[in-house]
Amino acid sequence: MANGNWEVPTLVDAKAKGTLKFDYGVVSFPKLYANQKTWADSHMLAIPANAKGQLSPEKLKAVMTFVGYVQKQGGLTWAGGGHIPAYLPTQSSAAFKALQPNVQYSATSARDATLEPTLPIFGVGGPVYDAVGNNFTPVLLGQISVDQAMSKFKTALQNFNK
Incomplete structure (x- = not known):
């Protein structure tokens, strides 16, 4: 089965419920020809360009504080959805490294990611x-x-x- 990391929770839940009728492992997309890269496409937070002017320093600081909070506090939640957290301390945390089946593909996919x-x-x-x-x-x-x-x-x- 070739699918995206968003299906990881489906497999994890089905296995926990005993309704999964097959064993599985998860790997990064295989090398095609000379290319080993994995396209990194994910949900993200963006600060839109404002044609009327830039954000004030106070507002920009507030926005960046929020983005930082989401990255630091929400990374493991996103990882539970099959995603690889962008925040490197979350990627290297014991909690993330224990997450199955994510550890089967996350290091390779993160290393090979290209935008x-x-x-x-x-x-x-x-x-x-x-x-x-x-x-x-x-x-x-x-x-x-x-x-x-x-x-x-x-x-x-x-x-x-x-």
Whole structure:
């Protein structure tokens, strides 16, 4: 089964309830060709640009205090959802290192993480995301070969320029 880390709680809960009918392990996405990178795409807090002016130093300090609180206090909660905390002290904590099955994939995924390009065609609602799902899911289902998927994916990317 190829899925995202957001399914970790589903597997953990099913195993605890005794309703999971198979054993599982979790690994980072496998190396494809020469690329071992994992795209890091996550929920995040953002400070929007304000066309009317910058935040006052007091307001910026308050916002950053809130962001810091969420990162420091909420990281283990997010990790329970299958995510890898961005706050490094949480990643290196004993509580996180004991979290199963997260420890099976988190170190490798965090090490290999790379951010998506900051272009409007990328990201979870962008056309590249759709092209990946539309062209690589059939490979996982055994419906087409990797070479066919790569050809279709390349065509999809080239169509972005039209």
